Amino acid sequence: MSETIDSESLLARAGDLIDHAMRAGADAADAVVVRGRSRSVTVRLGKVEGTEASESDDFSLRVFIGKRVASVSANPGFDLKLLAERAVAMAKASPEDPFAALADPADLAKTWPDLELFDPTDVSSDDLAEAALAMEQAALDVAGVTNSSGAGASAGMGGLVLATSHGFSGAYSASRFGRSVSVIAGEGTKMERDYDFDSRLYFADLRGVDDVGRTAGERAVRRLNPRQVPTAKDVTVVFDPRMARGMAGHIASAINGASVARKTSFLRDKMGKQVLKAGLSVTDDPLIVRGSSSRPFDGEGVTGERLVMIEDGVLNHWFLSTSTARELGLHTNGRGVRGGTAVSPACTNFALEPGDVLPEDLIRSIGTGFYVTELIGHGVNMVTGEYSRGASGFWIENGELAYPVSEVTIASNLTDMFMRMTPANDIDRKFGVAAPTLAIEGMTLAGK
Template identity: 75%
Template sequence: MSSEIDSSTLLSRASQLIDLARKAGADAADAVVVRSRSQSVSVRLGKVEETESSESDDFSLRVFVGKRVASVSANPGFDMSVLAERAVAMAKVSPEDPFACLADESRLARSYPDLQLLDSTEVSADQLREAALATEAAGLAVPGVTNSSGAGASSGRGGMVLVTSHGFEGSYMGSRFGRSVSVIAGEGTGMERDYDFDSRIYFSELDDPAEIGRRAGERAVKRLKPRQVDTGKNVTVIFDPRIARGFVGHIAGAINGASVARKTSFLRDRMGEQVLKSGLSITDDPMIVRGPASRPFDGEGVSGERMVMIEDGVLKHWFLSTSTAREIGMETNGRGVRGGNAVTPASTNLALEPGDISPEDLIRGVGNGFYITELIGQGVNMITGEYSRGATGFWIENGELTFAVSEVTIASNLKEMFMRVTPANDIDRKYGVAAPTIAIEGMTLAGR
């Protein structure tokens, strides 16, 4: 991939699209170019299975004619006049949308910081192959590991160019490097699988392949000879940070303005009320330097600020884009994301802020309970909060992890789970959703 990142041509083409749309009859418009450059190598049992490389610049034009809106997309080489005329013609026959509009001009980012999201390090296909092979070899070297599901390494750059008819022009690029492996321990019907990975903006910060492989192998071996446990109520479960991140994702979904507008969130009527255990806070910050989900402006040209979405357990904000905010009588907070031709709200660098207890002490304090390392199925109802999922992990006896557990189900309601969370202090902020180890009391466990 070329180290040169020049968005000036894309900005120019996007501006021309806006001008042509206005000439074709649009009252307002915005044009977006999503740029992507990536390469990856996957291996299995010491042999390369696949090498991929891709480049794309995907254009989309959104036009407004009165209260009507339409969007069209194209790849490079399209006729801009035809695209603009087609978009306006589509808008004229579209149903009215009273909430669709550009962001208010006063909210547009006129300047924004360099968040250091782009690492120009060149990584060759040979380097990716060597890293993938080394990651897999380290996993296979762990005693008890018998097979591999494969390993991979990747590098990529992506970004966005945005131009609007009311004066915004901006662009940014970011990089992403990754390594992963999945291995199998045991034989026959007693086989168990696990994985590990790392993903970073800066290549030099990636975990060593040997470390990733070793962690995957050790996790798989620990899962051997799992048992079922007895069905019980009021069980304390502990979510490994991997699983805790998914749990925080449920919180984000419940406070998404789009879900509130559609009445598909069980928290839709809870603004200003306590929804999490006292002392807990959920933060969201798009402006973290080198943050995994940072961005200098959102999909509408609005800069977002750090927000405490839930403070001391009390719900303070929804995630909002312009149209979603208008629908529920509020203003955007710079969380709009382009998804295809639509703009919807979403989190950025989201975190359940940590507590002051170590994960070891959290486990010791449980006495007897269930430490979960993997969840299975999609049994989460975001309208009612009902929660029921298959789980695997380790049984906790006398404050220590003992034997592996599988083929059990945990169940509760997210409303109750949110009020029973105790976070440890081991948060890792290298992911877009960050969470420490967490304990949740009072769950039902269905076993044998």
């Protein structure tokens, strides 16, 4: 997408909005503009099924009067004065929130690095359609593939403009390009579906359409003629990198300060204690150049730094925004994210750090187990850590993937799973949540 944020005019408008709020009686305020532009094309069986384009500029104003806070949002064209007066009136009528506040002025970024988050490459709808069609055809050309669920290609950008009443003013934008395809192998009641995708900040970094398509087709064909396996305990389950990223996501959720404050995380009492197997570490870094989830400052104007969230298995940090940190008696670490009119903490470039063993050697060392390539359902309780999900993948025999498996359930508790993880070395850090292949011992498998 060739268009970037017109930061000067949007910052001026945000500043005017804050001025109106202060004149209307606010003690403090911040204004945010979230800009989005996207274009996508979907195809199926050689024909274009849909072309979409969207644009949005969402303004939000947050005002503080004492310990009372209110937020309002609007589209472009609104009356600045009326919106500010409405927000102040709402704040006066709101209950007190002892933790809501702007970030401390000492925490605000004064300067920030260029993280190279924006690629100006302009990809037309025709280019997107051509890529999607070629990707689908590459998948259909794989022997055994019989049908297509569709393919898509997209290009877009998003940006943040933030101004506060205590002196912060900044903006940044990031691009995003994506490709995906899903196909079906087999016939009748013996059909199997699988997919592949890629998403990058820079267009040139995308995997080729032939590679994405061929991989999707090969994954679908490999799943043909699955078997069920007997119920068993103490099974070693290997999560392929796609599924392992979901496991890393569970770690990120469990160490989110907002969940800790609400007492909805099973790790809420584990600060300073071992939560992962010794030797394992988890990092979070918002300042990686061209990082998928990088940002020069957070939704409150605070620049975060690289943190080792878990080191040698020991929990060191929660993800914290200003209000969440105040509630926990801590200090923000620059992980505040704007979501609508609210600010909540979240991870940035989050990585479950790899080990030093090749994935095939890890599988070989297991001997017998279950290699998971797809998980079904939402059977994860983040309050208790209970984990139970439908799964499919491949049975491991004699250290090799032997045959496809479906219609099984894997179960354990995340507390135990985290302590029994062994990572391989195949991490792809171009994903915002990154993890290598993971082997987890001692799980229960419910089969036939």
